[in-house]
Amino acid sequence: MLTKQVMLTSAMTLACALGLGVYMQSSGLGRLVEGAGETEMAPAELTGEPEQENLRLEKIALTSVPAAAPLETAESRRNQPSSAAECQMTVAAEAVAQAMVTFSVDAPCRANEPLTVHHSGMSFTVSLDSAGHYAAQLPALTRTAVFIAESASGPGAVAVAEVSDFGAVEHVVVQWSGNSGFELHAREFGAAYGSAGHVWHGATAGTSAGRIIRLGDENLLAPRIAEIYSVPASVSGQSGSVALTAEAEVTGSNCGRDVFAQALQLRAGRLSTRDLVMAMPDCEAQGSFLVLNNLLEDLKIAAN
CATH class of the missing domain: 2.60.40.10 (Immunoglobulins)
Structure with a gap:
């Protein structure tokens, strides 16, 4: 025979179970299934009833579409390539x-x-x-x-x-990365600095046998820069040597740190490279120049 305490406990258990069943069913997450003398939970998809929360979640997911729409405006579509x-x-x-x-x-x-x-x-x-x-x-x-x-x-x-006339012109390259302050200088046939035969990227064009061009944009972040000296392998009425030097100006961008450069030069039809790592003086030496005589080999020019 059931005591009052057992009956009270059973009634409270049943009330809690029924309350949980109502909450679970109203939330769409599950329902109560009775069988074999015990109460257990079953997933909502077994009931065959619509999953209202899932439908609402799909609607919520769709609301994110208008937020992305401004990224593809009519103007941007016009600017996109057609193929x-x-x-x-x-x-x-x-x-x-x-x-x-x-x-x-x-x-x-x-x-x-x-x-x-x-x-x-x-x-x-x-x-x-x-x-x-x-x-x-x-x-x-x-x-x-x-x-x-x-x-x-x-x-x-x-x-x-x-290139059909390859070999008719001597090309010498000095290249570096960033604002290292390098310059390529050529002094043709014994010319002094500042004379007509002194060739560098700031020299007046047309006053010498060869020329120097600078490739690369120094305004970019860590750009690669190359300077190339080009001169005919034989010059009309002139013969002799061209003294080549790489020079580096001490600036606020390179003072007190290591700078790197590379030289490319043709020798007997073969392209060789030479790398340079140099410690720049302290910033008190700004405005002075370091002259590197051994990075490049002088050229021999024959008369034609």
């Missing part, structure tokens, strides 16, 4: 006189992006213009000149040019 071909980078290389190559890049989807150009160990960084275009005349360091263009936002491209 994948318009996003491809294309390059072209054509040999011209004096062992030079006219090199061009077109990448309409990469306007104003940094572009790095590689050729036989030489590399420099520039910016594409607002139309995604770049063009320049570059020295050919090999007879079959291979040029590689790359940007950070997509695959690069390759162009090749056959």
Whole structure:
């Protein structure tokens, strides 16, 4: 015979179970199933009833779509290319006189992006213009000149040019990264500094046998810069040597730290490289120059 205490406990247990069943059923998470003398929970999907909470969750998920819509406006859709071909980078290389190559890049989807150009160990960084275009005349360091263009936002491209007069011109390259303060200087046939035969990137054009061009944009972050001295292997009515030096000005950007440079030079038809690591003086020496006489070998020019 049941005592009052047992009956009271059973009644409270039943009330709690019924209360839990009402809460679970109203929340859509489950219901009570009675069977085999015990009470157990079953998932809501077994009831065949709609899962109202799941439907509300789907609606909540859909509300995130309008938030992303401003990212693709009508104007942005108009600016998007109409085909994948318009996003491809294309390059072209054509040999011209004096062992030079006219090199061009077109990448309409990469306007104003940094572009790095590689050729036989030489590399420099520039910016594409607002139309995604770049063009320049570059020295050919090999007879079959291979040029590689790359940007950070997509695959690069390759162009090749056959240079028929390769060997008729001497090319010497000094390159570095960042604001290292390097300059390439050539003094032709015994010329003194500041005279007509002193060639550097700030010299007046047309007053010497050779010329120096600078490739790369110093306004970019950690750019690659290259300076190239080009001179005919034989000069009409003149013969002798060209003294080559790399010089580094001590500036506020490089004082008191190590700077790195690399020289590329043709010797007997083979391109060789020489690396340089140099500790710059303290900042009290700003404005002075360090002259590196051993980084490059002087050129021998024959008369024709």
